[in-house]
Amino acid sequence: MTLKQILIDRIHQTGPLTVADYMTECLLHPTYGYYSTRDPLGQTGDFTTAPEISQMFGELIGLSLAQSWLDQGSPTPFTLAELGPGRGTLMADLLRATRAVPGFHDAARICLIEASPVLRSAQKQTLKGYEPDWMAEVDTLADQPLFLVANEFFDALPVRQYLRDGDGWREKQVGLQDGTLAFGLGPHGAQPGLQHRMDDTRDGDLVELCDAARLIATRIAHQIATFGGAALVIDYGDWRSLGDTLQALRGHAPTDVLADPGQADLTTHVDFEALTASIQSAGAKFSRLTPQGVFLERLGITDRARALAARLQGPALEDLIAAHRRLTHPEEMGNLFKVLGLFPAQKTPPPGLDP
Numbered sequence: 001m002t003l004k005q006i007l008i009d010r011i012h013q014t015g016p017l018t019v020a021d022y023m024t025e026c027l028l029h030p031t032y033g034y035y036s037t038r039d040p041l042g043q044t045g046d047f048t049t050a051p052e053i054s055q056m057f058g059e060l061i062g063l064s065l066a067q068s069w070l071d072q073g074s075p076t077p078f079t080l081a082e083l084g085p086g087r088g089t090l091m092a093d094l095l096r097a098t099r100a101v102p103g104f105h106d107a108a109r110i111c112l113i114e115a116s117p118v119l120r121s122a123q124k125q126t127l128k129g130y131e132p133d134w135m136a137e138v139d140t141l142a143d144q145p146l147f148l149v150a151n152e153f154f155d156a157l158p159v160r161q162y163l164r165d166g167d168g169w170r171e172k173q174v175g176l177q178d179g180t181l182a183f184g185l186g187p188h189g190a191q192p193g194l195q196h197r198m199d200d201t202r203d204g205d206l207v208e209l210c211d212a213a214r215l216i217a218t219r220i221a222h223q224i225a226t227f228g229g230a231a232l233v234i235d236y237g238d239w240r241s242l243g244d245t246l247q248a249l250r251g252h253a254p255t256d257v258l259a260d261p262g263q264a265d266l267t268t269h270v271d272f273e274a275l276t277a278s279i280q281s282a283g284a285k286f287s288r289l290t291p292q293g294v295f296l297e298r299l300g301i302t303d304r305a306r307a308l309a310a311r312l313q314g315p316a317l318e319d320l321i322a323a324h325r326r327l328t329h330p331e332e333m334g335n336l337f338k339v340l341g342l343f344p345a346q347k348t349p350p351p352g353l354d355p
Contacts, residue, residue: 293334
């Protein structure tokens, strides 16, 4: 049995799936889901994230959060959390960079939000000696100050897609055509959650909504507004969702979204405007949306690269130069990825970001 056949049988029985339901099954099915069955990172996986490119990324994230902790009076204890921590590389680099911050490690209670059993196993090896806690969702975070990072987490959350049709919308669905999976459209209808998009869309435009992102952002923002803390959200996307951004990646190359369910990574661009609406409603503040390259340069990535380069030569030096460019250059990850900071009212955003 394959996940594709399971989904075909399900559609025969209960009708078409929303795009969100399809993404959820592809990524998190307990037996055949993408994240349930493999380590997707690195050269042998399907994609590479910023922490895997260079230690500098996690180091600077750590120093930004640690300075926010100092600026808020060094609260003790506090939760140091990461959403979707991959192999644990970012957290390991973060912790190494903050060892010299007085009291930071003693006060931190490390928490990793991770659904994948394969990646949890990798994180245990990477973070051996730190004794982090694992949980499947943010709702179980302790009621205390929260300092959090989410790098390429929100892009993997399931979205629903709606096509503008006159004065209403039709939901894009996954159904069957000639016995195999195919995209189609549901009936015309009003969508109260999209009423605010009637002024900036026209017939045929597609808009994506991510309820999971809204709920998670609200929960994080409420905790930071109530108990203090800060969060850094780093992801690809833009201020407002417009167009079909659903994509599948396999072997570091794009592939058909419907071809092999569970065998490819599925992502969409993050709608940062929707995140900020949730943050505001929960009583926290958010920073200006900032390109990743600008954020890292403000934190001193070029100086850090020079310091590392002084001890390198040959291929290792070339790799460092390439990593710096990939993380910061506007034609690479520098502009594609954006950074959003969350922080309490009356406080300042994490270093590297503007109010």
